Amino acid sequence: YVEMLSGLQARQINAGQLAAAYDYIVVGGGQSGLVIANRLSEDSGRSVLVVEYGYFDNNPAQVEPASATQYLSRNLFNLSSVAQPGIGNRQGQVYAASVVGGGSTVNGMLFDRGSAEDYDIWERLGNPGWGWSGLLPYFKKSTTFTPPSPELTREYNITWDIERAYGNGPVQATFPDWQWPGIKIQWKAWAEVGMPINTEGAAGDAFGAYWIPSNVDQQYRRSYARTGYWDPVANRANLKLLIGYRVNEVLFNANKRAESITIQERGSSNGAPTITVKATQEIILCAGWLHTPQILQRSGVGPRALLQQAGVNVVADLPGVGSNLQDHPVSRAGFQYQTDVVPNPGSLNSDATFRTWADQQWQQRKGPRSMGVGNALVTAPLPILTSNFQAILDKGKAQNAASYLPRGYTAAQVAGFVAQRDILLASFAKQDNGVVEIPFSGGASTSLVLMKPLSRGTVLLNPANRYAEPSVDFNVNINPVDPDILVATIKFFRRWMAAPSMQQLTPVEQTPGASLTSDAQLANYLTTSMGASTAHSCCTAAMAPQEQAGVVSADLTVYGVTGLSVGDISIIPIIPATHTCATVYAIAEKAADLIKARYDPSIPSPPTTPGTSTQPVPTTTTANPQPTQPPSCTVNKWGQCGGQGYTGCTTCAAGSTCTFSNDWYSQCL
Numbered sequence: 001y002v003e004m005l006s007g008l009q010a011r012q013i014n015a016g017q018l019a020a021a022y023d024y025i026v027v028g029g030g031q032s033g034l035v036i037a038n039r040l041s042e043d044s045g046r047s048v049l050v051v052e053y054g055y056f057d058n059n060p061a062q063v064e065p066a067s068a069t070q071y072l073s074r075n076l077f078n079l080s081s082v083a084q085p086g087i088g089n090r091q092g093q094v095y096a097a098s099v100v101g102g103g104s105t106v107n108g109m110l111f112d113r114g115s116a117e118d119y120d121i122w123e124r125l126g127n128p129g130w131g132w133s134g135l136l137p138y139f140k141k142s143t144t145f146t147p148p149s150p151e152l153t154r155e156y157n158i159t160w161d162i163e164r165a166y167g168n169g170p171v172q173a174t175f176p177d178w179q180w181p182g183i184k185i186q187w188k189a190w191a192e193v194g195m196p197i198n199t200e201g202a203a204g205d206a207f208g209a210y211w212i213p214s215n216v217d218q219q220y221r222r223s224y225a226r227t228g229y230w231d232p233v234a235n236r237a238n239l240k241l242l243i244g245y246r247v248n249e250v251l252f253n254a255n256k257r258a259e260s261i262t263i264q265e266r267g268s269s270n271g272a273p274t275i276t277v278k279a280t281q282e283i284i285l286c287a288g289w290l291h292t293p294q295i296l297q298r299s300g301v302g303p304r305a306l307l308q309q310a311g312v313n314v315v316a317d318l319p320g321v322g323s324n325l326q327d328h329p330v331s332r333a334g335f336q337y338q339t340d341v342v343p344n345p346g347s348l349n350s351d352a353t354f355r356t357w358a359d360q361q362w363q364q365r366k367g368p369r370s371m372g373v374g375n376a377l378v379t380a381p382l383p384i385l386t387s388n389f390q391a392i393l394d395k396g397k398a399q400n401a402a403s404y405l406p407r408g409y410t411a412a413q414v415a416g417f418v419a420q421r422d423i424l425l426a427s428f429a430k431q432d433n434g435v436v437e438i439p440f441s442g443g444a445s446t447s448l449v450l451m452k453p454l455s456r457g458t459v460l461l462n463p464a465n466r467y468a469e470p471s472v473d474f475n476v477n478i479n480p481v482d483p484d485i486l487v488a489t490i491k492f493f494r495r496w497m498a499a500p501s502m503q504q505l506t507p508v509e510q511t512p513g514a515s516l517t518s519d520a521q522l523a524n525y526l527t528t529s530m531g532a533s534t535a536h537s538c539c540t541a542a543m544a545p546q547e548q549a550g551v552v553s554a555d556l557t558v559y560g561v562t563g564l565s566v567g568d569i570s571i572i573p574i575i576p577a578t579h580t581c582a583t584v585y586a587i588a589e590k591a592a593d594l595i596k597a598r599y600d601p602s603i604p605s606p607p608t609t610p611g612t613s614t615q616p617v618p619t620t621t622t623a624n625p626q627p628t629q630p631p632s633c634t635v636n637k638w639g640q641c642g643g644q645g646y647t648g649c650t651t652c653a654a655g656s657t658c659t660f661s662n663d664w665y666s667q668c669l
């Protein structure tokens with residue numbers, strides 16, 4: 001412990017201990033920054049400095065499952081977007097972490113990946129090496145999966161495929177010790193409405209319905225960039241971290257080579273003295289979707305007109321810096337089950353006996369309190385949502401793209417968007433990727449999340465004060481294809497609620513409300529109900545060919561300058577249909593390999609030739625197989641023990657008896 005502590009102290013420095021120069025400077029010690037710093041400092045001959053605006057959050061509560069929904073303001077940059085015409089001029093909540101470990105320290109711990117197609121379209125856009133086959137090794141390198149208990153697995157028929165999806169990486173993933181019984185009925189209903197059921201989403205088949213783990217260790221504590229990539233390398237003397245400092249600018253020499261950064265203590269007034277630190281090899285921007293483009297713009301790399309307006313000398317005119325902003329906008333379907341199974345997600349609030357039992361269980365780190373925000377998703381392909389999908393695609397293809405893009409998009413930016421749109425519309429017609437997400441965990445209400453929006457937003461420097469927070473415009477719900485897909489989703493969700501299995505729960509619609517039936521009424525409901533962000537903002541320094549207004553090339557270096565790269569979520573060109581944390585780990589792992597190979601000829605660069613076949617291995621696409629009855633088994637208290645169509649265990653654990661709830665459901669109470 002003493003050794004570890006002195007190691008930690010050696011690595012965390014104050015400004016007075018800064019060296020004049022480091023081989024690598026990583027800007028931002030968030031999720032991607034800690035991964036890249038860890039990997040680059042594996043070579044003890046290279047010095048690495050990380051500069052992070054936030055502090056450590058050492059509160060033990062921040063690693064507990066309950067932290068998944070708390071989003072504490074102390075760990076976030078707290079700002080809102082400009083008014084959003086697409087959602088009735090409401091402002092959007094802006095989510096960006098400001099703490100060591102970044103988004104991985106604060107996030108909801110839903111840990112999934114996109115489908116193979118979601119990454120293959122990055123490659124198709126002109127980014128060789130960034131398709132599924134180029135990224136899977138890095139998904140595997142970052143994560144270790146541990147199966148849940150045999151009892152939970154059997155009771156809920158939880159499925160996974162370690163061999164195809166996981167490796168031996170620093171981030172731990174597993175399932176909590178609990179699921180809500182109503183989820184079994186929901187699984188059946190998905191099959192009844194024709195949703196493909198996949199045994200593993202993380203192996204390239206993240207479409208249809210599938211189970212997803214949480215990024216937690218086996219005690220259900222948050223497993224994140226700090227525990228995975230920072231704490232274990234306490235003894236590296238060549239790795240330094242300065243916290244509580246903001247990186248202001250990257251400075252370039254006359255040859256446009258990035259030479260140094262200027263930093264300023266957090267909380268000091270703008271215009272206060274700054275410190276300059278040199279990088280002899282490379283500066284890697286990992287300040288996240290909100291600040292990576294802002295730092296670029298402040299440094300003279302961005303849209304010429306904006307930089308001139310802000311009085312910034314133009315080093316490289318890159319119109320794409322701060323454009324192409326994407327997120328997963330969200331609406332909601334509110335239902336009530338009038339004959340719900342018990343316990344259900346509401347029971348922790350409504351049933352004191354159950355709550356006491358849950359608290360007792362949690363003292364042994366078991367039971368409902370091990371759960372975060374749920375572990376099952378539907379990511380629905382468009383042709384499954386609606387038989388009318390071709391009309392939506394035709395409308396998208398026929399539209400004048402520029403009319404829905406942010407003002408001031410250049411011809412290259414419009415061309416870049418049209419390339420994205422055409423690739424997206426072609427993939428929407430297929431059934432190997434999804435366009436909306438519907439999380440389900442036994443509750444009656446859920447989010448309806450648009451996973452592949454066509455609307456694009458911006459993050460722009462404030463010309464009057466370049467050190468103030470940038471202006472965020474999600475431009476949400478502006479491209480008409482977006483509401484068309486969500487309207488189809490609401491109708492499909494109603495079909496799911498009307499599926500035979502669901503009738504035992506007697507679902508009753510609250511919102512949008514059964515009286516709203518026409519497309520126009522539902523689109524209007526979306527305008528009033530939709531949120532612009534699910535905290536997956538990305539894509540503001542996109543990897544794409546320069547003639548399509550890309551900001552970085554496939555080796556992640558910034559166009560028009562040298563010695564500067566981006567390694568965070570900003571580089572994504574098209575948002576994948578997944579929560580973004582696992583994808584950021586894969587990007588950062590790959591970024592580190594690309595950087596290492598630039599400076600060490602003995603290290604092979606990851607291939608940048610287009611991937612070969614990226615077809616995922618076929619998976620189960622029939623109904624979720626019913627659990628087979630093991631020779632002898634017991635059901636834990638609150639679990640299902642009988643009912644029509646039920647083929648699992650029927651013997652209740654000591655202290656509970658199998659009790660009839662309704663024709664479809666008996667339960668150990």
Ligand SMILES: Cc1cc2nc3c(=O)[nH]c(=O)nc-3n(C[C@H](O)[C@H](O)[C@H](O)COP(=O)(O)OP(=O)(O)OC[C@H]3O[C@@H](n4cnc5c(N)ncnc54)[C@H](O)[C@@H]3O)c2cc1C
Binds near residue numbers: 101291292
């Ligand atoms: C509230 C929230 C909930 C989420 N929930 C989920 C979820 O359940 N599942 C999932 O998969 N994904 C989730 N995400 C998304 C995911 O966590 C992020 O996409 C991911 O962490 C982004 O990683 P990053 O490295 O690009 O940026 P970050 O991790 O945000 O790192 C950027 C870092 O740069 C620092 N920084 C910024 N500006 C400067 C500057 N000028 N100088 C120095 N440092 C600076 C910041 O303080 C921050 O630490 C969530 C995100 C948030 C914010």
